[in-house]
Amino acid sequence: MNSTRLWKEFDSWYPAWHAVPGGRLIIPMVLVLLSLLGFWHNLEARVHYPTRHAVLVERYAAEYDLPPALLYAVIRTESGFEPDAVSSAGALGLTQITPETFEWLQWKAHETLPVESLRKPEVSVRYGAMFLHILRKEFGVTETALAAYHAGRTRVNGWLSSKKYSADGRTLKNIPVPETAHYVRKVMKAYGKYRELYPMLA
Numbered sequence: 001m002n003s004t005r006l007w008k009e010f011d012s013w014y015p016a017w018h019a020v021p022g023g024r025l026i027i028p029m030v031l032v033l034l035s036l037l038g039f040w041h042n043l044e045a046r047v048h049y050p051t052r053h054a055v056l057v058e059r060y061a062a063e064y065d066l067p068p069a070l071l072y073a074v075i076r077t078e079s080g081f082e083p084d085a086v087s088s089a090g091a092l093g094l095t096q097i098t099p100e101t102f103e104w105l106q107w108k109a110h111e112t113l114p115v116e117s118l119r120k121p122e123v124s125v126r127y128g129a130m131f132l133h134i135l136r137k138e139f140g141v142t143e144t145a146l147a148a149y150h151a152g153r154t155r156v157n158g159w160l161s162s163k164k165y166s167a168d169g170r171t172l173k174n175i176p177v178p179e180t181a182h183y184v185r186k187v188m189k190a191y192g193k194y195r196e197l198y199p200m201l202a
Helices: 003-013 015-019 023-036 040-048 054-063 068-079 099-109 115-119 121-139 142-151 153-160 178-197
Strands: none
Touching (some): 040 178, 054 121
């Protein structure tokens, strides 16, 4: 990524800088200085792997016994940190929970909230963390849990019961749905990058 593109990323993500006197001149100068000092690569990587909604992510990661880096990776992959994201399947919010899954999770949590509340970062992060926790506890393997997050528990349990897809009933040697296989690889790559860039979140 060149400096112009990186600046555009910062400019669109942090419009509050526009209110700082001389901000539109100062920030590019700072970026150039960081480049000259050899910090550019790390800075560029952190732009691509941000830690938005940090208070919520780290609170609910702790509550549901998740590595914060994993929750950040799921949010980055699912919604790109856009609270109003909506998928073609009707999944909503930062963690892209479907209405059906939201209803099931609320039943387990003894709560009743409207589906549109998933657009609120706190609701989406909390229920996404809860869902990940349930899946990791059920399947015991992060990659398998992620496959279930994307394709559903029933489908993944079916794959695990087939020698064609699983040799041990816990791990998937191959995932028959290309979109799910791609999703798992993408989240795991992001998970690795978050652990690399932010060791304290591992």
